[in-house]
Amino acid sequence: PSRLANHIGHTYYQNHEGNTYYQIHKGNTYYQNHKGNTYYQNHTGNTYYQNHTGNTYYQNHTGNTYYQNHTGNTYYQNHTGNTYYQNHTGNTYYQNHTGNTYYQNHTGNTYYQNHTGNTYYQNHTGNTYYQNHTGNTYYQNHTGNTYYQNHTGNTYYQNHTGNTYYQNHTGNTYYQNHTGNTYYQNHTGNTYYQNHTGNTYYQNHTGNTYYQNHTGNTYYQNHTGNTYYQNHKGNTYYQNHKGNTYYQNHEGNTY
Structure with a gap:
């Protein structure tokens, strides 16, 4: 030498x-x-x-390897065989040894794509989004609630107790609890409820409740506890909170 x-x-x-x-x-x-x-x-x-x-x-001295190509992109491989990639805009990609790919942009949001083509997204508040290969999007926030949006713009929401909410693209909200009962709230604040026997309840924004059973009869209860009943012939029954019953037929006569 x-x-x-x-x-x-x-x-x-x-x-x-x-x-x-x-x-x-x-x-x-x-x-x-x-x-x-x-x-x-x-x-x-x-x-x-x-x-x-x-x-x-x-x-570096811990055995991790960095690689920068001539376009300014940086690759990083740690000693466990995982590979990180950072492009020139500051976005970071991570691929582990099973072929799954993670992506973190410069705002701290993390994307994850597994080997089946499904994409997960986690923003900096800990919320997780999931998009499968059919274009449907799932969202899970940090309390364990799950949202689902399909490719037509409809949104489903399932909280951690197993209840399911559904909001379509017109702003109407449906709610189904774990017993199979369905609630519906339209964009004016009115609430509809249908239980598993096919009976329908309706509550408007003033607190009045309507009930229609599967034979077409309608019941109405206002906020003072009085109950009205109208059958399918147009006759109306009224029962006040003292238990008295009034009847008015379709000609306007009251009994």
Whole structure:
């Protein structure tokens, strides 16, 4: 081997294979082998490698490897075989050893795509979105509630007790609890309820309740506790909170 020290204190070293080492006065070491590849080791023990295509590799003292290609994109592979990728806009991609891909943009949001093509998204508040390969979107917030939006714009919501809400694209909301009963609330604030026997209840925004059973008869109870009943012939019955019953037929007569 031969050594050459120039007048500014830099040391060059070339061994018998034609490899060249270069050490400047700060303790950093450069190494160039006979293929034109360049290695650089700084005084903290980190190693950089640049091959003849201009790509740069970096390995720190924990065994993690970074790779930067000539377009400015950075790849990182840790010692467990997981690969991270950061492009020039600051977005970070992560691929683990099972082929799943994670993506984190510069706002801290994380996307995850597994090997079946499904995409998960987690924003910086801990909420998780899931989009499967048919274009349907699921959303789960940090309390365990799940939202589902299909490709027609309808939204389903299921909370952690198993109740399901559904909102269609006109703003109407449906609610189904775990016993199979269905509630419906339209955009004016009125609420409809249908139980599993087919009976329908309706409550408007003033607190009055209407009930229609499966034979077409309608019951009405206002907020004072009085009950009205209208059968399918148009006759109306009224029972006040004292238990008295009034009857008015379709001709307007009252009994």
